[in-house]
Amino acid sequence: MSSPWSDRPFLIVLATVLAAALLLVISIALPFGLSAYLANAIGQLAAFAVLALSLDLIWGYLGILSLGHGLFFGIGGYVIAMHLLKHSYEVIGKVPDFMQFMGWTSLPFYWTGFGFFPYAILVAAAVTLLISGVFGYVSFRSRVGGVYFAIITQALVYVAMLLMFRNDTGFGGNNGMTGFAVIFGWPIAQKGVVIAMAAVSVLVLALTMLGCRWLLESRFGVLMIAARDDEVRLRTLGYDTLLLKLMIWCLSALIAALAGLLYVPQVGIINPRLLAPDLSLEIAVWVAIGGRGHLYGAVIGAVLVNALKFWLSAAAPELWPFILSGLIVLVAFVFPNGLVDLAKFKFHRTLISRQLASETPELR
Amino acid sequence: MSGAALLIDAVTVEFGSFRAIDRLSLAIDFGEVRAVIGPNGAGKTTLLDVISGVTRPRQGRVIFGDKTDIVRSSESEIARAGVRRKFQKPSIFDGLNVRQHIEIGAQGGLRRLLAKDALKHRVDEVLEAVGLAGLATRSASELAHGQKQWLEIGMVLASSPTVLMLDEPVAGLTDEETERTVALVRNLKRDDRAIIVVEHDMEFVERIADRVTVLHEGKTLFEGSMANARTDERVIEVYLGR
Numbered sequence: 001m002s003s004p005w006s007d008r009p010f011l012i013v014l015a016t017v018l019a020a021a022l023l024l025v026i027s028i029a030l031p032f033g034l035s036a037y038l039a040n041a042i043g044q045l046a047a048f049a050v051l052a053l054s055l056d057l058i059w060g061y062l063g064i065l066s067l068g069h070g071l072f073f074g075i076g077g078y079v080i081a082m083h084l085l086k087h088s089y090e091v092i093g094k095v096p097d098f099m100q101f102m103g104w105t106s107l108p109f110y111w112t113g114f115g116f117f118p119y120a121i122l123v124a125a126a127v128t129l130l131i132s133g134v135f136g137y138v139s140f141r142s143r144v145g146g147v148y149f150a151i152i153t154q155a156l157v158y159v160a161m162l163l164m165f166r167n168d169t170g171f172g173g174n175n176g177m178t179g180f181a182v183i184f185g186w187p188i189a190q191k192g193v194v195i196a197m198a199a200v201s202v203l204v205l206a207l208t209m210l211g212c213r214w215l216l217e218s219r220f221g222v223l224m225i226a227a228r229d230d231e232v233r234l235r236t237l238g239y240d241t242l243l244l245k246l247m248i249w250c251l252s253a254l255i256a257a258l259a260g261l262l263y264v265p266q267v268g269i270i271n272p273r274l275l276a277p278d279l280s281l282e283i284a285v286w287v288a289i290g291g292r293g294h295l296y297g298a299v300i301g302a303v304l305v306n307a308l309k310f311w312l313s314a315a316a317p318e319l320w321p322f323i324l325s326g327l328i329v330l331v332a333f334v335f336p337n338g339l340v341d342l343a344k345f346k347f348h349r350t351l352i353s354r355q356l357a358s359e360t361p362e363l364r
Numbered sequence: 365m366s367g368a369a370l371l372i373d374a375v376t377v378e379f380g381s382f383r384a385i386d387r388l389s390l391a392i393d394f395g396e397v398r399a400v401i402g403p404n405g406a407g408k409t410t411l412l413d414v415i416s417g418v419t420r421p422r423q424g425r426v427i428f429g430d431k432t433d434i435v436r437s438s439e440s441e442i443a444r445a446g447v448r449r450k451f452q453k454p455s456i457f458d459g460l461n462v463r464q465h466i467e468i469g470a471q472g473g474l475r476r477l478l479a480k481d482a483l484k485h486r487v488d489e490v491l492e493a494v495g496l497a498g499l500a501t502r503s504a505s506e507l508a509h510g511q512k513q514w515l516e517i518g519m520v521l522a523s524s525p526t527v528l529m530l531d532e533p534v535a536g537l538t539d540e541e542t543e544r545t546v547a548l549v550r551n552l553k554r555d556d557r558a559i560i561v562v563e564h565d566m567e568f569v570e571r572i573a574d575r576v577t578v579l580h581e582g583k584t585l586f587e588g589s590m591a592n593a594r595t596d597e598r599v600i601e602v603y604l605g606r
Contacts, residue, residue: 219471219476222460222464222467222468223468223474225457225459225460226457226460226464226468228459229456229457229458229459229460230455230456230457232418233451233455233456233457234457234468235438235443236416236417236418236439236440236442236443236448237440237443237448237469237472237519237520237523238440238443238472238473239440239443239468239473239474240438240440240473240474241440243474244474
């Protein structure tokens with residue numbers, strides 16, 4: 001890998017992200033900046049981009065496909081939702097909706113301390129590390145990989161969804177959690193607060209990009225690519241690949257949880273739908289469309305696909321599944337490296353020669 | 365140093381009902397280059413798999429150096445103990461450049477062995493030895509087949525292994541490249557190192573090996589010099605032909 005300053009697409013994407021952050025910061029202070037609606041959309045896109053980066057790190061650079069990253073995203077999301085509800089309860093005495101539904105007079109004991117933000121963050125990190133650590137250790141130790149690993153992760157997120165659909169667990173059940181009133185003492189729906197949350201989201205995206213870049217430039221990044229290309233070769237050179245994979249897997253889970261922490265306050269609700277297998281599948285689609293194995297690819301993929309989804313879900317919601325499937329087919333058969341292929345090659349020539357090569361070998 | 369670098373003691377490997385290696389015993393001494401030859405399916409590569417920990421034997425022991433049984437050790441532990449192996453199919457990392465490969469080989473584990481300066485010195489040395497000094501920044505995927513073979517040899521020798529195993533180092537090489545590989549293997553020979561070579565190219569084997577072991581159906585058929593192997597009736601029968 002070359003020096004970070006010679007990777008132009010990465011720098012362009014990073015500069016765009018930083019420009020968006022600057023625009024948002026300016027809009028907090030001045031009346032004529034971005035609208036709250038647009039800022040909120042940008043903030044959500046940034047959270048998705050962080051989520052895409054977390055998957056690209058293990059899929060694009062370590063060769064481990066997870067179809068269950070929504071689980072870690074969900075952990076971050078549920079924990080911040082608990083914090084916001086508890087905080088709102090403590091500041092303005094607002095009783096969480098699900099307590100009323102259930103006829104409870106007090107929150108379950110395990111909600112203790114969630115009003116304190118650092119404690120909530122600590123719990124999010126601990127739960128994420130515990131689940132990803134145990135699951136990763138067991139899987140990598142038994143050398144489960146490839147498709148099998150992907151299927152198990154999908155099952156894992158599905159189990160989590162079924163669990164969260166139960167109403168008696170104290171996490172909101174099928175209605176989820178909503179009605180967040182205040183964040184850090186500020187009214188959460190106020191324009192300045194909405195824009196500030198988006199700005200934080202975008203800044204975290206920039207930092208995550210830089211952090212991932214730094215990791216990939218380090219000795220660990222080189223070893224990740226080596227493990228992706230030929231794990232047995234790396235192992236028989238003296239490297240404990242179990243440890244290497246476990247560390248990066250847990251780091252990726254933490255980044256996904258971070259994305260959940262950013263996402264839920266901005267969207268204002270969390271429910272078990274976030275743990276549905278299709279969201280987890282979609283993350284892989286964002287990364288594949290943007291170009292896996294490139295950090296900027298993950299960011300571009302997440303932003304483009306979700307921007308399209310935002311727009312379509314208003315304009316023609318019934319079309320979305322067809323367009324998404326079409327994109328997947330296109331990536332699988334024509335652009336194995338996603339949009340990166342589009343940028344690198346001349347579009348028509350590649351398309352035609354690939355079709356000739358794959359469909360009619362006798363013509364060559 | 366003298367004596368056995370590696371002792372394979374009554375090792376049996378089974379894949380289902382197929383016995384790939386059948387109570388095989390073998391001693392390889394420090395300072396020697398040992399060629400393991402034999403027809404396809406004789407168990408040559410399986411033997412290297414057992415020594416490097418990729419395959420677990422059903423029975424038997426593999427004693428390395430001073431009485432350590434490495435049969436229960438993991439691949440990475442065996443490698444860190446000083447047993448390194450080049451695979452039959454050139455196994456390299458397509459996403460990395462030549463220099464990064466040798467660095468990975470030289471560090472030989474997640475825990476760093478060499479400081480920055482020592483690492484650079486060692487990598488330069490190895491690149492020179494395998495003749496890839498001019499291609500250090502080239503991506504491994506762009507190398508020619510012969511260069512890939514040397515790159516992998518460079519990777520395994522970068523950590524100065526005690527036991528070095530080369531599985532078909534000249535397969536698919538041109539005569540000139542084979543010539544360079546002969547010189548390379550001769551240079552790698554040291555009093556405190558044992559080298560095991562699996563190869564089908566008998567001329568190559570004759571030029572580098574001190575002794576040959578002929579395997580047939582998982583058992584030792586012959587052990588001795590290549591010249592004697594050529595005249596041995598049984599070896600001619602199953603492998604060399606008349």
